[in-house]
Amino acid sequence: MQRAVVIGGSIAGLLTGQALSAAFDEVVVIERDTLDTTSSGVRRGVPQAKHPHTLLRRGEQILDTLCPGITDDLIRHGAVVMPMDRVWWWQQKGYRAAVTDAAPIISCSRPLLEFLLREHVGSNGVVELRTGETVGLVGGDGAVGGVRVRDPSGGSTVINADLVVDCSGRRSRADHWLTGLGYPVPDVQLVQSDVRYTTRVFHRSTSVRTDGAAGYFVISDPQAKRRFGTAMPIEGDRWIITLAGLHGEGAPTDPAGYLSWARTLPTAKIASIIEDERPIGAAVRFRLPGSEWRLFHRLAAHPRGFVCVGDSVCSLNALYGQGMTSAAVQVVALQQALARSDVMGPEFTRTFYRLSARAVSPAWTTATGADFVYPETRGHRPWPTKMINRYVTQCVVAGQHDPSIAARLWDVANMVKSPASLLGPSALARMVRNAGRRPLGNSEPVTPR
Incomplete structure (x- = not known):
């Protein structure tokens, strides 16, 4: 495969470019914003860039696999390693018990993370970062064959590609582009x-x-x-x-x-x-x-050579810090689809969206379930949500007393384990042991003896 084009130089776009560099001779990442050459510059296209961004443990693992050594670079540039037994989490009238054997997470600003990720991706010899605005897809005969780009001077060019990946975020124009090519657009779940x-x-x-x-x-x-x-x-x-x-x-x-x-x-x-x-x-x-989820995996027909990744597919309530890691697990799904199917074959797109939906479903369930604790929340509410939320509340209270349950809650929050892990035999046994416990109202986390 000769060339792939990635629309958007966000975290999702950069990770996608890095992943595709192993399968394509050339990868072009097209970013609308002029990219800052410093580690503190805020891109105009990231309105939440001045707010906290948490790289969850699962996201950190994927980042280090795609860009070996990047977490060491983050730390050298001042990113803070946060041991989990020193992260104080207050919920349901008490602090979660300290967890001493969990892997730490890294805390830094969004501009620093983007800057270093651009450095890694831009130096691999395959990925080119280009400034311009993607204004449309080029396609025909059931396939997308490239993009039309408006450059900063106002000129327009066509970039041909074997694969186009839209990582342009929540404001993606993929629906408009698909309609223009005669394809259906996905239903959207809103919470x-x-x-x-x-x-x-x-x-x-x-x-x-x-x-x-x-x-x-x-x-x-x-x-x-x-x-x-x-x-x-x-x-x-x-x-x-x-x-x-x-x-x-x-x-x-x-x-x-x-x-x-x-x-x-x-x-x-x-x-x-x-x-x-x-x-x-x-x-x-x-x-x-x-939160919103475009249900591409439920569409019956897709053009060949075009998929969406990141917030273009699933955008989550930012309070829970899952956005960057959600994008990362979708990139892993893209790698898996490339390994299983010919990118120009009819099965590739369906395979990717099926794997992508499976990857983001746990984060969607966790984020929207937490939102539905509040009666004012509107949107698609699966029938077991209330029952699940009652059980999670019990887990949170038990996690104030029991570091083992607290560790499981951290694993779910860090997307290392599925929410279903809270229903495993050992977890249920500990929940029975902690049944009837009241919130601690403690001034600091309980530490293991």
């Missing part, structure tokens, strides 16, 4: 939770009242408020703090209002950092309607 978050960066010193915690995740009692708070360390000795809410709950941007809102969280840890540390820049806001 509307009206997510609003406000983020501010602070200096990170060693004198703040963190009690040894590396980071905080705080979820208010769903029966009382729809509020969340996170404080994560990033490069440059900084905290990135986000105050978020669902269904109209949004924190103000002025300093007094921001601090006052933080004080409404059920634990004072995040408010203490805001009180003690020096702010860097102003607070910024972002709003997201919720």
Whole structure:
């Protein structure tokens, strides 16, 4: 296979380009934004770039496989390694028990991660990063054969390709392009939770009242408020703090209002950092309607040589930090499809979308299930959702007492294991052992003896 074209230089697009470089002689990644040459530049096309981004453990594993050595590079550039026994997670009126034997996760800013990923991908000798706006597909006889691109000077060119992958995100025009080629567009599952978050960066010193915690995740009692708070360390000795809410709950941007809102969280840890540390820049806001999944895997017909990856397929509530890892598991599905089917054959696209749907389904179930805890959430709600949420609530409370259950919850949150792992025999046995436990209301996580 000679050439592949990737639409979009996002995390999904860069990972896709790197994966395709093993199967194609040439890979062209087309990004609409002018790319910054520094590790702190924010792309205009990533409205949430100034907000926290968590590379979950599963995403980190895939990233290191596709780009060997990149996590070491992140750490050399100041990314923070967060041991799981020092990540304090408050939910259901208590802190999750400390987990000492889980692999740590890496925390950094989105611009740093994109910068280093571009460095790795751009240096492999196969992938070319090109600036331009993709304005259409070139196709005929049941296949897509390339893209039409408008370059920064206003000129238009056609780039021929054996495979085109759309990684242009939630605002993808794939539906419009498919209609233009005479193909059906997928149904879309929507879960509307009206997510609003406000983020501010602070200096990170060693004198703040963190009690040894590396980071905080705080979820208010769903029966009382729809509020969340996170404080994560990033490069440059900084905290990135986000105050978020669902269904109209949004924190103000002025300093007094921001601090006052933080004080409404059920634990004072995040408010203490805001009180003690020096702010860097102003607070910024972002709003997201919720989660959406384009059900490409249910379509009966597809053009050959064209698939979608990342948020172009499945965009999740950003509060749960699954977006980049969701894109990564789709890229693995793309590799698997390339290994199983001829890219120009009729089975390739169907094979990919089937594998992709299987890969993102656990994250979709976890994110939307959490949103449906709140009665205001609207959208497709599978019938067992309420029953599952009651069981997960019991797991969360048991995880405050039992580090083994806490470890399973972390594995699910990090997309290392499926949510179904919470229903395995050993997990159920521990749940029976912890039946009837009440929330701890503890001031710090329980540590294993």
